[in-house]
Amino acid sequence: MKNNPQKLLLWMTFIMSLVFAVWQVLLNNFVIERAQFTGAEIGILQSLREVPGFLAFTAIFVLLLIKEQAFALLSLALLCIGVAITGFFPQVLGLYITTVLMSIGFHYFETVNQSLTLQWVEKKNTAAFLGKALAWRSAAALIGYGSIWLIMTWLKLDYQWMYAIIGALGLVMVITISLYFPTFEQKEPQHKKIILRKRYWLYYMLTFFSGARRQIFMVFAGFMMVEKFGYSISQITSLFLINYVVNLFFAPAIGRLIGRIGERNALTIEYLGLIAVFISYALVEHAQIAAALYVIDHLLFAMAIALKTYFQKIADPKDIAATMSVSFTINHIAAVIIPALLGLLWLTSPSLVFYIGASFAVCSLILAMNVPRHPQQGEEVAYFGKMPSLVNAEK
Numbered sequence: 001m002k003n004n005p006q007k008l009l010l011w012m013t014f015i016m017s018l019v020f021a022v023w024q025v026l027l028n029n030f031v032i033e034r035a036q037f038t039g040a041e042i043g044i045l046q047s048l049r050e051v052p053g054f055l056a057f058t059a060i061f062v063l064l065l066i067k068e069q070a071f072a073l074l075s076l077a078l079l080c081i082g083v084a085i086t087g088f089f090p091q092v093l094g095l096y097i098t099t100v101l102m103s104i105g106f107h108y109f110e111t112v113n114q115s116l117t118l119q120w121v122e123k124k125n126t127a128a129f130l131g132k133a134l135a136w137r138s139a140a141a142l143i144g145y146g147s148i149w150l151i152m153t154w155l156k157l158d159y160q161w162m163y164a165i166i167g168a169l170g171l172v173m174v175i176t177i178s179l180y181f182p183t184f185e186q187k188e189p190q191h192k193k194i195i196l197r198k199r200y201w202l203y204y205m206l207t208f209f210s211g212a213r214r215q216i217f218m219v220f221a222g223f224m225m226v227e228k229f230g231y232s233i234s235q236i237t238s239l240f241l242i243n244y245v246v247n248l249f250f251a252p253a254i255g256r257l258i259g260r261i262g263e264r265n266a267l268t269i270e271y272l273g274l275i276a277v278f279i280s281y282a283l284v285e286h287a288q289i290a291a292a293l294y295v296i297d298h299l300l301f302a303m304a305i306a307l308k309t310y311f312q313k314i315a316d317p318k319d320i321a322a323t324m325s326v327s328f329t330i331n332h333i334a335a336v337i338i339p340a341l342l343g344l345l346w347l348t349s350p351s352l353v354f355y356i357g358a359s360f361a362v363c364s365l366i367l368a369m370n371v372p373r374h375p376q377q378g379e380e381v382a383y384f385g386k387m388p389s390l391v392n393a394e395k
Contacts (some may be wrong), residue, residue, distance in 0.1 A: 005120045005184040006129065008069075009113065011177050012076055013133050014140040016109060019170035021141035022148060022162065023083045023102065024218075025240045028226045029233040030159050034090035039223065041092060043343015046219045047336055049099050053107040053211075054336045056328030057194055060321065062108075068321060069183055072112040077174045078105030084167025087160030107328065115324040118312045119186055124259075126312055130305040131255015138248035145241050153234070187317070195322040199380045202370055203311045204330050206267070209364040210304060211331035213274060215338045216357035217297055220346065221281060225294065228350070229287040239291055243298040254302045263306040263313075264371040264382075270303035271365035278358035282351040310371060314380045 031037035031045070062071055082102025089098050121129045144166065151157050151165060196204075225231040225239065258266040277297045284290045315323060342353045372382040 003182065005116070008177065008181045008184070009117055009120065010133060010136050011173075011181075012072060012109070012113060014136050015076055015170050015173045015177075016079065016106070016113075017137035017140035018144045018173075019080050019083050019166055020106060021144040021240070021244075022166045023086065025145065025148065025237055026159060026162065026233065028222055029236065030087075030090070031095060032226060034159065035092055035095055037092075039227070039343045039346035041343075042219065042223055043339040043341075043346070045096060045099055046215065046339035046343075048096050049103045050215070050332045050336045050339070052100065052104040053332035054329055056107050056111045056332065057325045059108055059111045059325040059328075060194060063321060067183065068112050068116055068186070072109055072116065073174060073178050075105045075109035075112065077171055078102075079109060080105070080167045080170035080174060082167070084164050084171070086167075087158070087163035090159070107332075111324050111328045112321075114308065115321040118308065118315075118320045118324070119317070120184070123309075123312055127255045127259040127305055127309045128252070129255070130308060131252040131258075131302070134251035134255070134302055134305070135248050138244035138251065141244040142241060142248065145237050145244070148233075148237055193322060194326060195319055196326060197319065197323075200311070200314065200323065202367060202381050203307070203314070204327065205367050206307055206310075206364060207327045207331045208333060209360050209367070210307065212334035212338055213278075213357055213360045213364070214301070215334065216278070216342065216353060216360075217301075219339045220342065220350070220353050221294055221297065223346075224281070224350065225287075225290060229290060231287070239294060242291075242295055246295060246299055247302060250299065251302050255305055258303070258306045258309065262373055263310040263375060264368060264373055266303050266306035267310075267368040267371060268365065270300050270306070271361050271368055273300045273303075274361040275358050275365065278354045278361060281357070282354035310375050313375045314377055316377065 028042070031042060035041070037045070059071070066074075079102055082098055082105055086095070086098045086102065089095060117130070117133070118126070147166060148162060151162050152159075157165075222236070225236060231239070273296070277293050277300065280293050281290070284293060311323070311327075312320075342356065346353055370381050370383055372379050
């Protein structure tokens, strides 16, 4: 196991999910109970959280100084530190600062982790591996939620200690795997500059709308559960537990399914499902139905594996690290703006927020129709926007 880079990827994913899941599931209750947040403040906080994601393209410059593997581990350590100190600053400004610190680690880690995955895993195995990685994420999150019950319900400790304990545990685990695993060599030397290829335009567009939709789910679906339906912290935790149990059992199968049906069909299923879910969010009046929609929504995001495997099939291997950095920035263009703007809209019309989410899913569905059934270099799109050749495409 020590010489298997895929095991390192899985363990890093496990630590990230363990720490981030606890931060995320406690957030809405913490900010409402301790900092008296409304939709406006939570929107600003989430926009600030996405600024490091918008700046993810700068990762390529950090890679001029250190290797991707070391960068991933350092970013993971910063995430753990940011979460560990969150509970000590239960004021608006303090929460904004600790959130940005945590987010820098989270987004740099996710950028480099995706790059390493596409470099270290063979194309034929990528969808299945990403499904397995989702299962590891789910298992880690379940352990995190179990720790919330143990620390906050059984031991009766406060948010402050919950965040501190889970952040410190994550940091110890990062140090442990840093010492245990060797430095793995990369198969292809990576470009150390910002790269935008015309032939990747469809991937860029799908990535943009994915970021826009995901913000509405992450920010406002969970917030609705607390504000509109009065979910307690134990109920929110239970809802997240159900989400991750479902993913634990179904994510590996979804990964294998994508390998069989192809990226175009998988993305079509995801976007059709999300249109229905967002419209239902806008209309729902029963807490149990809202919870069911939340679980379905979370499961549909597992289909987004297809977007990663689509890019891996069309990409020049040397472009992967640079393009992952750029794509994270593209993913977060809307993410920086949407939470703050829609947070203000939420004050007058929560339903309209979800209708906007449905419109983003419609745009994604239209774009998905242009994904080839068998994508590869030179076959990046099916119909519109075909490039005359790889040489011309990169001029």
